[in-house]
Amino acid sequence: MKTHLPSLILFAAVALPLVSCGADAIEQASAESVAGESLYQLDSEWTDQSGAPHQLSDYRGKVVVTAMIFTHCSYACPRIVLDMQGIEAALPEERRDDVQFLLISMDTERDTPAVLTAFSEAKGLDPKHWTLVHGDDYAVRGIAATLGVRYKRDAKGDFAHSNFITVLDVDGCIVHQLQGLNADATPSVDAILTHLP
Amino acid sequence: MKHGLTLTSRLFGLALLLVAGCGAKQLEPAGPSGEATPLAPVFIPTPLIAVPAGPYRPLYPDKGEPESVPVPSFQLERQQVTNAQFLAFVQAEPRWRRSQVPPLFADDNYLSYWTGDLTFQSEFGSAPVTHVSWFAARAYAEWLDRRLPTLAEWEYAAAASETAAFGRDEEGYNQRILDWYSRPTPPTLPPAGSGPANFFGLADLHGLVWEWVEDFNTALVTGESRGDAGLDRNLFCGSGSIGAADPSDYAAFMRFAFRSSLAARYSISNLGFRCARDADPEAKE
Numbered sequence: 001m002k003t004h005l006p007s008l009i010l011f012a013a014v015a016l017p018l019v020s021c022g023a024d025a026i027e028q029a030s031a032e033s034v035a036g037e038s039l040y041q042l043d044s045e046w047t048d049q050s051g052a053p054h055q056l057s058d059y060r061g062k063v064v065v066t067a068m069i070f071t072h073c074s075y076a077c078p079r080i081v082l083d084m085q086g087i088e089a090a091l092p093e094e095r096r097d098d099v100q101f102l103l104i105s106m107d108t109e110r111d112t113p114a115v116l117t118a119f120s121e122a123k124g125l126d127p128k129h130w131t132l133v134h135g136d137d138y139a140v141r142g143i144a145a146t147l148g149v150r151y152k153r154d155a156k157g158d159f160a161h162s163n164f165i166t167v168l169d170v171d172g173c174i175v176h177q178l179q180g181l182n183a184d185a186t187p188s189v190d191a192i193l194t195h196l197p
Numbered sequence: 198m199k200h201g202l203t204l205t206s207r208l209f210g211l212a213l214l215l216v217a218g219c220g221a222k223q224l225e226p227a228g229p230s231g232e233a234t235p236l237a238p239v240f241i242p243t244p245l246i247a248v249p250a251g252p253y254r255p256l257y258p259d260k261g262e263p264e265s266v267p268v269p270s271f272q273l274e275r276q277q278v279t280n281a282q283f284l285a286f287v288q289a290e291p292r293w294r295r296s297q298v299p300p301l302f303a304d305d306n307y308l309s310y311w312t313g314d315l316t317f318q319s320e321f322g323s324a325p326v327t328h329v330s331w332f333a334a335r336a337y338a339e340w341l342d343r344r345l346p347t348l349a350e351w352e353y354a355a356a357a358s359e360t361a362a363f364g365r366d367e368e369g370y371n372q373r374i375l376d377w378y379s380r381p382t383p384p385t386l387p388p389a390g391s392g393p394a395n396f397f398g399l400a401d402l403h404g405l406v407w408e409w410v411e412d413f414n415t416a417l418v419t420g421e422s423r424g425d426a427g428l429d430r431n432l433f434c435g436s437g438s439i440g441a442a443d444p445s446d447y448a449a450f451m452r453f454a455f456r457s458s459l460a461a462r463y464s465i466s467n468l469g470f471r472c473a474r475d476a477d478p479e480a481k482e
Contacts, residue, residue: 035299036301037300038299141414142332142335144414145332150415150457152412
């Protein structure tokens with residue numbers, strides 16, 4: 001029965017006068033920073049792994065490498081984090097202070113600061129460069145919408161979600177998105193190096 | 198904190214509107230061409246209808262889950278938000294005007310059929326507002342201390358026919374919806390609320406324009422539809438759990454497909470919204 005779906009989607013896209021913009025869920029990265037496209041316009045409030053409050057705009061001035069995860073994830077999220085660690089390792093050591101790695105939890109129930117701290121320590125994430133944040137449903141839905149991340153909580157409280165690693169420039173505009181796991185990280189690294197302050 | 202600020206600004210906005218009610222024409226200059234500004238002198242929010250708790254039958258139930266999910270009681274606006282109501286919102290919240298909305302929150306089609314920031318053809322006043330992004334719909338709802346309905350709430354409310362809480366099994370029910378889906382959108386939409394009320398007392402959940410829901414972006418498909426027969430595990434964690442519950446419900450497939458094609462900043466010609474609110478704790482169940 002699943003096989004009906006693709007043809008229906010195709011049908012919907014062609015036959016309905018509804019879809020005016022096509023189905024490009026991933027915004028194409030723009031080389032130029034435009035204030036109007038800055039994610040820092042989101043006024044959502046977050047709490048980091050130490051319990052300290054954050055706004056996304058706190059990271060203005062650094063290049064931000066971010067992904068949405070949940071720490072109970074057994075399959076994709078550990079690999080997203082590994083991919084991000086690979087990106088970190090590929091950066092020249094003297095420039096790493098200019099780059100912020102930000103993991104945003106979609107698990108509003110379970111990813112408390114204590115859980116995020118334990119996850120961070122287990123993965124060996126350097127707290128100087130890595131921040132893990134959680135927020136309420138409203139905040140999570142908003143950031144997911146701007147990053148183009150689709151996610152759904154299942155009956156067990158786990159999540160199906162799309163896997164993106166997004167690079168933000170110093171003004172919070174998306175300059176690159178890496179889709180999928182174990183994808184070649186070179187373009188992400190290049191985007192970071194291009195946009196370093 | 199954030200909600201406190203929002204409430205303050207909202208009250209301020211309402212106060213402004215009340216002032217506007219006394220001297221509406223002075224509030225804002227008319228559009229560049231000098232046409233009359235169809236101000237709504239008194240803003241009237243759409244009445245909320247109490248919807249009792251009931252089951253939502255998802256098209257794609259989670260693995261190991263029963264085929265229906267309980268939806269707690271909630272409130273839903275009787276009909277879609279109109280152009281006149283949305284005008285009151287953008288008057289009070291300038292950042293959501295067409296010329297000022299940042300591209301992060303709405304694409305170039307945002308309110309594109311309006312003739313200016315605060316003007317539209319007068320016959321559009323009572324018609325549902327369309328060409329609004331998810332962010333704008335959400336901001337309007339927040340301005341009213343309301344919210345967008347969840348997908349489960351919307352689908353549950355929309356599964357009612359005129360005579361039963363679950364109408365999908367009624368003869369002709371799905372066909373009426375599909376007939377509407379296959380018709381092009383008329384250039385001038387009929388007024389919001391002009392359709393018959395369903396079992397819950399809600400109008401136009403089908404038949405007028407499609408509606409945003411808070412969690413529209415839960416549908417996990419890729420942009421490349423031919424690639425979705427088996428969703429790529431590298432792109433979507435947990436995608437193995439997907440399988441449709443009711444393959445005969447083509448209308449639900451259409452909505453699923455439509456939602457999965459949306460991004461939050463899209464502003465589309467026949468996509469509007471209505472607001473919801475949690476159940477009133479004072480009201481009896």
